[in-house]
C-alpha cells in the first residue's frame with residue numbers, strides 16, 4: 001500500500017476543519033497522514049486543527065504560514081514539506097467538503113497503476129451539486145477554454161481533487177510553477193501531461209460548500225484566464241504553432257519530391273502524366289507521413305512506431321485536403337473575378353493545408369493520455 005499524505009490548504013475553515021479531519025481519518029488506511037496548511041486564518045482554523053493532534057498521534061501535521069499567500073503557495077509548501085519525508089503519494093483536496101473523502105480509496109487504488117489520478121467532474125458519472133448556473137458556466141467555460149488553449153485532453157483541468165505519485169511531482173519540477181492562484185491546478189496537470197505522466201480521471205460529484213465562504217473572486221478568475229497563455233508559452237516545448245511550421249516544411253519537401261519524380265518520369269522518361277501523377281502523390285504522401293511522425297508530431301507520438309493503418313489514415317486526410325483545395329479554388333473562381341487563377345489556387349492550398357494539419361493533429365498523430 002502506498003503511504004499517502006493528504007494536503008489540505010485552509011483559509012478561514014474553522015467551521016469545516018474538525019469534521020473534515022475526522023471524516024478523513026475514518027476512511028483512509030492507517031499509514032495515511034494529513035497535512036493542513038493554514039495561512040494564519042483569523043478565524044482560528046489552526047487552533048482547532050491543533051486540538052486534534054493528540055487524537056491522531058503522528059498522523060496529523062500542521063504547517064502554519066504567517067499570512068495569506070494563495071492556493072499555489074500553500075500547496076507548494078505542502079509538497080516541499082512532504083517530499084523531504086518518506087511518502088509515496090500526495091493528495092490535494094479542499095477543506096470545505098466539496099471533495100468527498102469517500103473517493104480516496106478508489107483514487108489510491110488507481111494510483112497503483114497510474115502516475116496521476118484526477119477527480120473529474122467532467123466525465124461520465126461526475127458532476128457538480130449545488131452550484132448556481134453562473135458558477136457552473138464559469139467553471140465549464142474555464143475548462144473548455146483551457147482545453148482549447150493548451151490542447152490537453154484532460155477533461156477536468158481546473159479541479160482541485162488530485163492524487164500524485166511522488167515521482168510525478170518530481171518530474172513536474174515544482175520550482176518551475178508560475179501560477180499563484182487557481183490556475184495552479186491547470187498548470188500542474190498540464191505539466192504532468194507534458195512530462196509524459198499517465199493520467200487517470202475518475203468521476204467525482206463536487207458538492208458546493210455548506211459552511212464558510214469561497215475564496216474565489218473575479219480577479220482570481222481573470223488571473224487564471226491570462227495565466228493559461230503564460231503556462232502554454234513556458235511549458236510547451238512543441239506548441240501547435242511549432243508543429244504547424246514543421247508540418248508546412250514537410251509539405252514543401254513533399255512537393256519537391258513530387259515534382260522531381262514527375263520531371264524524371266514525365267519529361268525525361270516520357271511516361272503518361274496521369275499515372276505518374278498518382279505515383280508522385282503516393283510517394284510524396286508517404287514521405288510526409290514518415291517525416292510528420294518522426295519530426296513534426298514527435299512530441300505527440302513519442303516512442304510509437306510507424307504503422308500501415310496510420311499511413312492509410314494519412315493518405316485519407318491528404319485526399320481530403322486535396323478535395324478542400326480544389327473546392328476552395330473553384331468556389332473562389334466562381335464568385336470572384338480574380339486577375340490570376342493562381343491566386344485562387346494559393347488560397348485553396350492554404351485551406352487544404354490547414355484542414356490537413358488539424359486532421360493530422362487530432363486523428364493521425366493524436367496524443368493520448
Ligand code: GDD
Nearest residue numbers: 009010011037039069070071074094095158160214215216
Ligand atoms: N492556505 C491557503 N491559502 N488556503 C487557501 C487559500 C490561501 O490563500 N485560498 C483558498 N484556500 C483553501 C480554502 O480554504 C479551501 O480549503 C481550498 O483552498 C479551496 O478554496 P475554495 O475557496 O473553497 O475554492 P473553490 O470552491 O472556489 O474552488 C474549488 O474548485 C475550483 C475549480 O472549480 C477548488 O478546488 C479549486 O482548486 C478549483 O480550481
Ligand code: MN
Nearest residue numbers: 094096098209
Ligand atoms: Mn470550495
